[in-house]
Amino acid sequence: MTSQSRLAGLLREGRFVVTAELSSSDSADPEATWRQAEVLRGSVDAINCTDNTGAHVHMSSLAAAHLLVEKGIEPIMQLTVRDRNRLALQADLLGAAALGVRNLVLMSGDDVTAGDHPEARRIYDIDSMQLLEVAAAMRDRGTYLSGRKLEQAPTFFIGAVENPFAPPLEFRPLRLQKKVRAGADFIQTQLVFDVRLFAHFMAMVADLGLVGKVFIIPSIGIPRSARSAHFMREKVPGLHVPESLVARLERTPQARQAEEGVKIAVELVNAVREIPGVSGVHLIGIKWEEGVVQVAEAAGLLPRPTLSPLVSAGGRG
Amino acid sequence: MRVIERLVLAVEKPLKEAIWDCQMCGQCILHSTGLSCPMRCPKNLRNGPCGGVRPDGNCEVYADKRCVWVEAWEGSQRLPVFKSHIHHLQKPVDWQLQGTSSWINLLSGRDGKAPLGWSPHPALPQRGRVSEGE
Numbered sequence: 001m002t003s004q005s006r007l008a009g010l011l012r013e014g015r016f017v018v019t020a021e022l023s024s025s026d027s028a029d030p031e032a033t034w035r036q037a038e039v040l041r042g043s044v045d046a047i048n049c050t051d052n053t054g055a056h057v058h059m060s061s062l063a064a065a066h067l068l069v070e071k072g073i074e075p076i077m078q079l080t081v082r083d084r085n086r087l088a089l090q091a092d093l094l095g096a097a098a099l100g101v102r103n104l105v106l107m108s109g110d111d112v113t114a115g116d117h118p119e120a121r122r123i124y125d126i127d128s129m130q131l132l133e134v135a136a137a138m139r140d141r142g143t144y145l146s147g148r149k150l151e152q153a154p155t156f157f158i159g160a161v162e163n164p165f166a167p168p169l170e171f172r173p174l175r176l177q178k179k180v181r182a183g184a185d186f187i188q189t190q191l192v193f194d195v196r197l198f199a200h201f202m203a204m205v206a207d208l209g210l211v212g213k214v215f216i217i218p219s220i221g222i223p224r225s226a227r228s229a230h231f232m233r234e235k236v237p238g239l240h241v242p243e244s245l246v247a248r249l250e251r252t253p254q255a256r257q258a259e260e261g262v263k264i265a266v267e268l269v270n271a272v273r274e275i276p277g278v279s280g281v282h283l284i285g286i287k288w289e290e291g292v293v294q295v296a297e298a299a300g301l302l303p304r305p306t307l308s309p310l311v312s313a314g315g316r317g
Numbered sequence: 318m319r320v321i322e323r324l325v326l327a328v329e330k331p332l333k334e335a336i337w338d339c340q341m342c343g344q345c346i347l348h349s350t351g352l353s354c355p356m357r358c359p360k361n362l363r364n365g366p367c368g369g370v371r372p373d374g375n376c377e378v379y380a381d382k383r384c385v386w387v388e389a390w391e392g393s394q395r396l397p398v399f400k401s402h403i404h405h406l407q408k409p410v411d412w413q414l415q416g417t418s419s420w421i422n423l424l425s426g427r428d429g430k431a432p433l434g435w436s437p438h439p440a441l442p443q444r445g446r447v448s449e450g451e
Contacts, residue, residue, distance in 0.1 A: 129364035147433025163368030
């Protein structure tokens, strides 16, 4: 129970971190998850395991995160309030801690109508802000939301999300501030394509005195083709993909679109790195782990730093 | 149900439903949400908008409806008082209060009861260019 988050250690040492998203698995065979994760090993500091991403059913984030822990790869477990009430959420948080999961990203989640079970009942018993508070209470005060004591408190590094590009734009930095107050140690943002708007958001975040209080990690998408960029633009809630980006890929011959996608992502990584208060990047290659490695390489983010040997890498410690 | 509660509900329910499309959660925070009822949000979010708000300010789920929280933000900025209450961290909903009178729950203090593991937060310090008002 003593092992700490390596991601937290790197951020607190002031390293520029790299995280990535694992393609969610639809396989009962753990090898499918491990294969994807092995591609990323050594190129990123921690890997997000998504929770029914886009409201489509996949292997649970808790199980995927544990599979990564078993292989000595540090997971970031995403958990949404869409599919679980407060009892199930706390049960999974405690279970995750016992299985060696140290990093969390807690969020509302895309609505069920965006997914493959649009007729499902949505839960939303508590909201994402309240879940942050609940996880922080379990960690810091050692209690459930009911007030009942835990025998052993978990050691979580608590993450949240923010979308700097969705209205109401002026409220977004204030909402981020609220998340920090509720318990967020780090933030992974929605995919950044509009760097100017993101820089404006970061300036407002800095104005609120939040730089140094929370680590902000913008997400960078790696479009594999004009078609995937088009899909992101049309179908993914809360995503703002500029028409010019889709057009740039469409102008590129199909055989070279993936290469161009990597180039776009590297440009974005280099641009956000320059913005004060940015602590790392979260690379998302949709069903394309190799793209993440290529971007990390081309952006000069390799090799990944090692942490002082006192801190174990994700195991049960 | 007690007679008094039935009488209060006979006034409160139609009034609040007509004006605010009230969902009768029984723990009203309209003054903290710019008079936009957060229970109309399909995700029942009481602490701010989700990340799925459309570029035009409409709801992720109902493309033809304005986001409840876009209205809450705009509404809160127009309020002469309680402007800063939109920054309050709202405690989890007590679903036992669904359908009861929030007026009675307010007077009796019942709607102020948070779970024991919920920590009350001090008022939010603000500074810089994003002004909180009040």
